Amino acid sequence: MYPVADIVPGQLSRLVYLIAFIKLCIHIAFINGYGIFRDELYYIVCGRHLAWGYVEFPPLIGLISYVVTSVLGESLFAIRILPAIAGAGLVVLAGMLARELGGGRFAQALAALSILAATIWMGLNHVFSPNAFEPLFWMGCALIFLRIVRTRDQKLWLWFGALAGLGLMNKHSMLFFGFALVAGIILARQYRYLINKWFWLGGAIALLIFLPHLIWQVQTGMPQLELLRNAEKTKNLIVGPWQFFLGQILILNPVTFPLWLGGLVFLLIRKEARFYRALGWAYLVLFVTMIALHGKNYYLAPAHPMLLAAGAVWLERVSTGSATKWLRPFAATVVIAGTIIVTPLALPVLPPETYIRYSRALGVDEVATERHKRGPLPQFYADMFGWKELADRVADVYRTLPPEERARTGIFAQNYGEAGAVDYFGPHLGLPPAISGHNSYWLWGPREYDSTLIVIGGKEEGARKVFDEVTPAAKTFHPYAMPYENDQTIWICRKPHVDLKSAWRMTKKYM
Secondary structure, eight states: OOGGGGOOOOOOOHHHHHHHHHHHHHHHHTTTSSOOOHHHHHHHHHTTSOOSOOSSSOSHHHHHHHHHHHHHOSSHHHHHHHHHHHHHHHHHHHHHHHHHTTOOHHHHHHHHHHHHHOHHHHHHTTSOSHHHHHHHHHHHHHHHHHHHHHHOOTTHHHHHHHHHHHHHHHOTTHHHHHHHHHHHHHHTTOGGGTSSHHHHHHHHHHHHHHHHHHHHHHHTTOHHHHHHHHHHHHTBOOOOHHHHHHHHHHHTOGGGHHHHHHHHHHHHHOGGGGGGHHHHHHHHHHHHHHHHTTOOGGGGGGGHHHHHHHHHHHHHHHTOSTTTTTHHHHHHHHHHHHHHHHHHHHSOOSOHHHHHHHHHHHTOOOOOOBOOOOOSSOHHHHTTSSHHHHHHHHHHHHHTSOHHHHTTEEEEESSHHHHHHHHHHHHHHTOOOEEESBTHHHHHOOTTOOSEEEEESSOHHHHTTTEEEEEEEEEOOOTTSOGGGSSOEEEEEEEESSOHHHHGGGGOBOO
């Protein structure tokens, strides 16, 4: 009934650690590439407003931000070293998954190499965000499940619950993986893993860890649900099943497609993988769920390491004979070559103009996930440009005000990127903290400003609903920034005819 229980995996291949070290070194080498990313600005500011939650995500990223910036400061190296380490950790985790599935040295190394090659993790491990840590929680839970299957030790569900609870405090998406795995266990008819007290105790641990954030969500009116509804209507680009599937191929690097597809088939069909079949079903459940909920294509990415690991095990097994041994060096060579080709597409290793020529030569276009008009660079890169220049322009306007007026002047931004830029660069420019109606900035309120505001962007008629005197003072521009951040007027708004605190509810924008 449990033949896998007698299998004791050997030590993890040293090649896995070597590949993890290479990935870490690559990220460190380009850690200062381009500039700070839009969302990084926001996460840093979240670390200054510790709470049990934020409009878009649970509290863990704010806590990590607070600890990192308190210890290391706010340089790009300080905030990006943890995502780089997380990327190296994912390489090791993929090797461990392959080993747990019965893979030898080659399978472990190929699984690790496929993580190095995956475009999505090159990018996500370059910037500070919950996405950099998300696959560690998903695949850590997958590894624990494999251990439960192999060792018959149901008490490991307690560790599963603890890790899942922390994953929920990182991103709500952990709930989808937990649901998909339970559905996968049911579809694989492995009910014994659910009908025992340890499974339910593990679930209770996860709920207990997540409970403070759940209470926060209720107390603040469930902002996450409101944001998701608004984003689907006005922001996110909705794609069909075929486009979503093609998106998986592109974001994971096309050279890894045969590997993860083979891994899915291996888990679902091969007799020797029947005890781990729940993972294959879990992936399919996730795939269908993400399409049904109109999720962005990268939402499914944290589930792929288990398929890549399974695919590496499958390839190792079909290449044992003398007639098929060539598959091993061939597969490794293709993955390495694919890694070299796509690296400039996911990491800022080239100057912007060189990148533009390179991507055009390859005929590669960005996998769009939002409806915004794009500029010469894909959004991931474009969002690393223009923030310092924006803060400088705001500071120029701020300095034109008389000293007595500056003391009671606030800075209002249309979105958290602009507000984050003011808050990140502003202290060195003598600027006050920004306010905004966008997402968690709205929860942090209008502070004590009651007379003059410097407003970044927006239309004059909108400002005149609150102020009698609205004066254009400057324009924003950077050639590589997102188009909607360019040519925005910076307004000086005086003489409010309504109370700013009373009007604050009008600024709310969850999206």
